[in-house]
Each structure stands twice: as C-alpha cells, then as structure tokens.
Amino acid sequence: MVEVQRAVTTELDRIAEVIDELGRRFSAAGHEIALVGGPVRDAMLGRAHNDLDLTTSARPEETERLIKGWADATWDMGRAFGTIGCRRGEWQVEITTYRSEVYDPSSRNPEVQYGDSLVGDLGRRDFTVNAMAVRLPGREVEDPFGGVVDLAHRVLRTPGTPEDSFSDDPLRMLRAARFAAQLGFTVDPGVTAAMTAMADRISIISAERVRDELVKLICAPHPRLGLTLLVETGLAEKVLPELPALALERDEHHRHKDVYEHTLTVLEQSIDLEERLGGGPDFVSRFAALMHDVGKPRTRKFLDDGTVTFHHHDVVGAKMTRKRMKALRFSNDQIEAVSRLVELHLRFHGYGSGEWTDSAVRRYVRDAGDQVERLHVLTRADCTTRNRRKAERLRRTYDELEERIAVLAEAEELDALRPDLDGNAIMELLGLPPGREVGEAYRWLLERRMDRGPVEPEVAREELLAWWATR
Structure with missing residues (x-):
C-alpha cells in the first residue's frame, strides 16, 4: 500500500499544474471536481498519463465558463454526454458532469442523466479499478468499491452486480476482455458468468463501438487473455465468429493442437516481430495474424489416407476477412491491407525450399505492394513447428528471400515496379x-x-x- 501511495503522489505532483489549478477554480465556484477513472488507476500502477479525465458537479455550461481563459483550446463534441474537452499545454483534459447512464433494452445509445454525487458517479462506472477518484484540490482518494484491493489482486470486478452493469451498457462485457488484455488482469468469476449469460445483449451495440473495443484489445500487451475470454464466454461468437470456429479444426500437419491455438501463437509471434515495423502495436499486422487461417473451416477435406487438407483457405479466408471487417465498419484501407496479407500468407511456401527466380521475387513484391514488410512478419510468425531443424530451415530460407528482395530492390526499384514504357x-x-x-x-x-x-x-x-x- 505504501508503494501505491508513493506512486500516486509522484503522478499527482507531475500533473499538479493542471489538477491543482482546476481544483481551485471549481472549488471557488462552489463545485466539486475530481480526477477519475483510468488516470487514477494508472497512477496507482506507476503509469504516466497526459490524457486526464475529471468529473464534476458542475453542468457543462458552467465547466466551459470556469476553464475559459485557462485552457488553450476547448471543444464540446461530448456535450450531449455532459463532457467538455480542453487542452492546456501538453495536457488533454476531459471534464464530465456527474452522471448516470442506462440503456433502453432495445437502444444502441445511452440515456444520459446527471447525477448529484461523486460516489454515485463512481458507482455507474464499469469496474472497481476504474471507480476510484482523487478529489481536488485536497487530493483525497475516494474508493467506495474496493478498487485499490482489486488492483492489488489484479482482478476485474464491477462496482455493483455485473448483471446490472452489463444491462446498463453491454459494451462493458467487451471492455472486460479489453482490460484483461491491457492490464494482464484476471476476471472475477461472477463477471465471467454474467458475460456468458448475457452475451446476446451485445447485439444492441453499434458496429463502430464494437470495432473500437476490438482494436484496443488486439493492440494491448496481452491480447491472448482478452481473446480467450471472448471465446470462452460466447461473446466472440457474436462479434468475431471466425475466431471460435477455428477451435474445431486440426491444422494441416495434424499436430495435437487446433487451428485456434495455432492462431493465437501466430499472433503472439507477430507481436514479437513488430520491431521490424518500427515498434509499437501495429493493428493491421496483428489482425492479419488473427485472421490468416479463418478460411480453414470452410475448406477442410479429409483424404482417404486420413490426412486433412485446407486447399485455397488463403483465398477463402481473405474474402471472409473482408466481409467481417466491412461489417465492423473498418476503413477501406485497413480492409484492403489485412485482406491482402491473409490472401498472401502462403505465397512463400509455394516456392518449395527456396528456388526463387528473379521473376518470382518481383511478383512477390509486386503482389504485396506496400504491405511487404508486414507480409515478412506474418510469414515468419506463421511458423509454429516444434521441430527445431525445420523451423531453422524455414527461417534461413526466408532470410535468403529477403536478401534477394533487397538486392533486386536496389538494382531495379522494386517498390515502384512499372513497365519500361509508360x-x-x-x-x-x-x-x-x-x-x-x-x-x-x-x-x-x-x-x-x-x-x-x-x-x-x-x-x-x-x-x-x-x-x-x-x-
């Protein structure tokens, strides 16, 4: 606990120029204001934030008046939800009026109702670790639902019953998986049970909101944790059904693992290779790894000798990927990039043990286009064999291919292949x-x-x- 207090003090001192002045302004006007949610949680975890969330008893119009002259810029796109945003130097600040929001059983959008207390506002938040606040300007910690204890135990619980929480906002079920992936936390059994029982309720949430949560989950440090939770609770069947479908399949090498486990391993191995792409989470690369084998269930055939084939699962998978991403309202550029990678993920294996002609190398680069570096990552990550000799041979062969590409690229400008006449x-x-x-x-x-x-x-x-x- 002492370490937590020290971490919080250090972070509050770092952001003092923002929170102390806001605390004084709102307090002088007779209003309460508190730092809340993710910034408080992450302060206790020793993580710095330049995006600050605050909650206040002031209504939006009063908030605008109080930050006028202090903020460098303000915006009110969130006014319908009681939120006024502003920028002060390097800090991005959102100040939201105490509220409670609930969903009509058939509505995609929340009904916003203003609340009258900080504790009431915290009680409507998704998880206890996000339901802590620091009152300003006095810096008193408010933790009515035991968030500090849950943070210490690394567990996700809801402030009230999970059934009530998920009924109010079904997106919180996806947020549970996302936070598990981001923080590496486990999920309380009661929360998991409610997610399983209420999975159908996610259908009222818009595709855009579902998409945004999936992107955050997949770009998190531990996406396997979140994806596994989605599959086990049945939520994946509602938002990304291609993923749980893979658990029914054996891979083409007939190992004692299914394609679902292989896929999660490929995702993790692609993350390990992201430094080749400049570092940092790369959604396109990660999602391509997650979707690269989704065509296998539809292309599986059993041969007379007992083996299994998945011919053309790359082409079928690319079509399935494009359809799913369109349904989730991804941009055309993202859809094209991920689908192309899925379609090309077997191309390397179509050239035997490395007998690549210059013509084949040129076509490989031409077809990959601006996704060639991501294709390098996906192809390398797709090797999950436990046979060290085979894995080393594949790695060495792909090293040679990349060297060939580099040599030809320098000689022929492969990244801009065009005919000799325009x-x-x-x-x-x-x-x-x-x-x-x-x-x-x-x-x-x-x-x-x-x-x-x-x-x-x-x-x-x-x-x-x-x-x-x-x-």
Whole structure:
C-alpha cells in the first residue's frame, strides 16, 4: 500500500499544474471536481498519463465558463454526454458532469442523466479499478468499491452486480476482455458468468463501438487473455465468429493442437516481430495474424489416407476477412491491407525450399505492394513447428528471400515496379487513343518486366511493336 501511495503522489505532483489549478477554480465556484477513472488507476500502477479525465458537479455550461481563459483550446463534441474537452499545454483534459447512464433494452445509445454525487458517479462506472477518484484540490482518494484491493489482486470486478452493469451498457462485457488484455488482469468469476449469460445483449451495440473495443484489445500487451475470454464466454461468437470456429479444426500437419491455438501463437509471434515495423502495436499486422487461417473451416477435406487438407483457405479466408471487417465498419484501407496479407500468407511456401527466380521475387513484391514488410512478419510468425531443424530451415530460407528482395530492390526499384514504357509512350508508339488496348499493352509490358527485369526503352519499343503485330 505504501508503494501505491508513493506512486500516486509522484503522478499527482507531475500533473499538479493542471489538477491543482482546476481544483481551485471549481472549488471557488462552489463545485466539486475530481480526477477519475483510468488516470487514477494508472497512477496507482506507476503509469504516466497526459490524457486526464475529471468529473464534476458542475453542468457543462458552467465547466466551459470556469476553464475559459485557462485552457488553450476547448471543444464540446461530448456535450450531449455532459463532457467538455480542453487542452492546456501538453495536457488533454476531459471534464464530465456527474452522471448516470442506462440503456433502453432495445437502444444502441445511452440515456444520459446527471447525477448529484461523486460516489454515485463512481458507482455507474464499469469496474472497481476504474471507480476510484482523487478529489481536488485536497487530493483525497475516494474508493467506495474496493478498487485499490482489486488492483492489488489484479482482478476485474464491477462496482455493483455485473448483471446490472452489463444491462446498463453491454459494451462493458467487451471492455472486460479489453482490460484483461491491457492490464494482464484476471476476471472475477461472477463477471465471467454474467458475460456468458448475457452475451446476446451485445447485439444492441453499434458496429463502430464494437470495432473500437476490438482494436484496443488486439493492440494491448496481452491480447491472448482478452481473446480467450471472448471465446470462452460466447461473446466472440457474436462479434468475431471466425475466431471460435477455428477451435474445431486440426491444422494441416495434424499436430495435437487446433487451428485456434495455432492462431493465437501466430499472433503472439507477430507481436514479437513488430520491431521490424518500427515498434509499437501495429493493428493491421496483428489482425492479419488473427485472421490468416479463418478460411480453414470452410475448406477442410479429409483424404482417404486420413490426412486433412485446407486447399485455397488463403483465398477463402481473405474474402471472409473482408466481409467481417466491412461489417465492423473498418476503413477501406485497413480492409484492403489485412485482406491482402491473409490472401498472401502462403505465397512463400509455394516456392518449395527456396528456388526463387528473379521473376518470382518481383511478383512477390509486386503482389504485396506496400504491405511487404508486414507480409515478412506474418510469414515468419506463421511458423509454429516444434521441430527445431525445420523451423531453422524455414527461417534461413526466408532470410535468403529477403536478401534477394533487397538486392533486386536496389538494382531495379522494386517498390515502384512499372513497365519500361509508360502509357503516353505506348499510345504514341502504337498510334492509339486512351482506352482498353492501351491497358492491355501496359499489362503485357509489365509482365515482361516481371519475367526478365528492366530493359532499355529501345528494346521495349521493338518488343512491343512485335507483340502488337501478332495481334
């Protein structure tokens, strides 16, 4: 407990220039104000925050008046929920009026009702570790639901009954999985039981809110914990059904593990390789790892000799990935990037033990496009064999492929592969207007470029004229 108090004091001193002044302003106006939620929790965990959440007895219009002249900028996009945002130097601050919000059983949106006490406001929050506050300016800790104890035990509980909490806001069930992944905490058995019993209730939550929680979970330090909880409670069946479906399948090597476990291992191994992408959580890379084998259930076939095949599961999986991401309202760029990686994740294995021609290397880079670095990560992460000799051989073979790509890239600018003649040159040489035939000539030249590398423009013109004459 002494360590917790020391951590909180250190963090409050760091953010004193914000919280002390706000505390004085609101107190002088006769209002209560307190630092609340994640910043308090993370202060106790020794984590620094520059995004600060506060709660107050003041209504939004009064909050705006009190921060005028103090804040460098203000915004009120959250006014409907009682929230006024502002910036002061490097600090981002959100100040929300005490509230209690509940869901109509058939509504996607909360009904916001203002509350009249800090304890009442804390009681409507999702978990006890997020239901702690520091009153300002006096810095007294308010912990009516035992959040400090739960933080010490690393467990997630709800302030009231989980059934009431999840009925008020079903998204909290996903938040339980997300916090488990972010904090590495276990979930109280009562919370898990309520999530299982109420999984169907998640259907009233908008796709965008579900998507945002999944992104945070997958980008967390321990995504396996959160994903496992979603599968075990049945929530994954409602929001990402392709994941639990994998638990029914054996992988193509017929090991004593299913494709679901293989997938979680690939996800973890891709995280270990993220430094190749510049470090930090990379959602596209992680989600591609999670979805790379989702086509297996639909492509499984049992052969007469007892083996199992999953032919074309890469192509089928890419289509399934695209459909799921569209349903979750991901951006077109994200959908295209993840789907392409899923479709290409077996390409490396299609070239035997490394007999790659220059033409094959060029096509590999061309098809991967701007996702080539992520494809390197996914392909390496997809090796989960326990056979050390085989794993080493695959690693060495992929090292050689990357070296080949680097050599050709330096010599031929592989990251911008295009024909030796552009569209204007093609039209001038063949006397064509813009149209389909120009596109055909362009693609023919590009295939020639792939097959044998770059040539001088004179050679390309002669070859194009000869090809055109045969048509």
